[in-house]
Amino acid sequence: MSKADVALDVPAQSTIERVVNTRLSTSYGELRAIGYLDCGNAREQVALVHGDVTGQDVITRVHSECLTGDVFGSTHCECGDQLSAALRTIVAEGAGVLVYLQGHEGRGIGLLSKLKAMRLQDEGLDTVEANLALGLPVDARDYRVAAEILHDLGVRSVRLLSNNPRKLEALRRYGVQVSEQVPLLIRPNEENLRYLRTKQERLGHSLPHLDDVLGQPSTDSVSPNDPTRLASASRPFSADANEGRPTTPDSV
Ligand SMILES: Nc1nc2c(ncn2[C@@H]2O[C@H](COP(=O)(O)OP(=O)(O)OP(=O)(O)O)[C@@H](O)[C@H]2O)c(=O)[nH]1
Numbered sequence: 605m606s607k608a609d610v611a612l613d614v615p616a617q618s619t620i621e622r623v624v625n626t627r628l629s630t631s632y633g634e635l636r637a638i639g640y641l642d643c644g645n646a647r648e649q650v651a652l653v654h655g656d657v658t659g660q661d662v663i664t665r666v667h668s669e670c671l672t673g674d675v676f677g678s679t680h681c682e683c684g685d686q687l688s689a690a691l692r693t694i695v696a697e698g699a700g701v702l703v704y705l706q707g708h709e710g711r712g713i714g715l716l717s718k719l720k721a722m723r724l725q726d727e728g729l730d731t732v733e734a735n736l737a738l739g740l741p742v743d744a745r746d747y748r749v750a751a752e753i754l755h756d757l758g759v760r761s762v763r764l765l766s767n768n769p770r771k772l773e774a775l776r777r778y779g780v781q782v783s784e785q786v787p788l789l790i791r792p793n794e795e796n797l798r799y800l801r802t803k804q805e806r807l808g809h810s811l812p813h814l815d816d817v818l819g820q821p822s823t824d825s826v827s828p829n830d831p832t833r834l835a836s837a838s839r840p841f842s843a844d845a846n847e848g849r850p851t852t853p854d855s856v
């Protein structure tokens with residue numbers, strides 16, 4: 605069997621049902637919104653697709669929902685800017701997928717618990733301590749449905765836009781062939797620098813640009829020429845001439 609014939613090894617019984625496939629014109633470009641029902645938990649899920657994604661090495665973002673960051677523009681986290689940067693990258697590549705995972709809010713603890721966790725962070729706890737103080741897991745996300753959606757779309761292997769090695773491992777456990785981890789780095793702001801540091805130091809996220817911000821050399825192997833290496837945050841760093849280019853400590 606050739607490499608191209610290797611299908612994703614998803615669980616034998618898929619729980620998703622494709623319900624709708626419609627054109628979605630966006631400010632990023634022409635997408636298709638493909639809607640699924642996860643019959644296992646009655647949750648609605650959606651994948652945004654650009655171009656032909658039936659093949660190998662498809663640029664892919666598996667994005668955990670974040671109402672505060674994705675919709676309200678919160679600067680507490682970098683989710684909204686990652687969402688924009690991922691869609692820009694997918695369209696620029698000519699083909700790609702973004703799976704937007706509902707049920708992942710607050711790393712799986714839900715919106716109200718995340719808001720409580722954010723309040724605790726204002727009182728001095730870090731993002732890990734805050735979840736634990738609430739008696740909740742640090743990360744309760746499951747990626748089965750993402751694997752099933754990628755399989756349904758005919759994606760055979762992904763270049764995953766993520767800084768989170770645990771997300772890669774989790775997808776691989778569900779049979780997703782991850783051919784490459786592509787960094788999705790957003791310039792930090794004063795509001796989220798500590799939060800990002802905690803992700804780097806306690807959750808194992810690969811965020812070498814934080815060291816650059818402090819003027820320290822990065823030990824990470826990310827290529828400085830990778831156009832996705834450091835996407836500009838929309839707030840408070842408005843899109844500028846550095847868009848999509850590596851950033852020096854002086855420019856942040
Ligand atoms: N519990 C909790 N969740 C948060 C907080 N801030 C953002 N989130 C959630 O974190 C999720 C995103 O996960 P992250 O750990 O930031 O990043 P990731 O998706 O694992 O990794 P990347 O692929 O690199 O973006 C979203 O569902 C957000 O709602 C917080 O302070 N506490």
Ligand SMILES: [Zn+2]
Pocket residue numbers: 670672673674681682683684
């Ligand atoms: Zn967020």
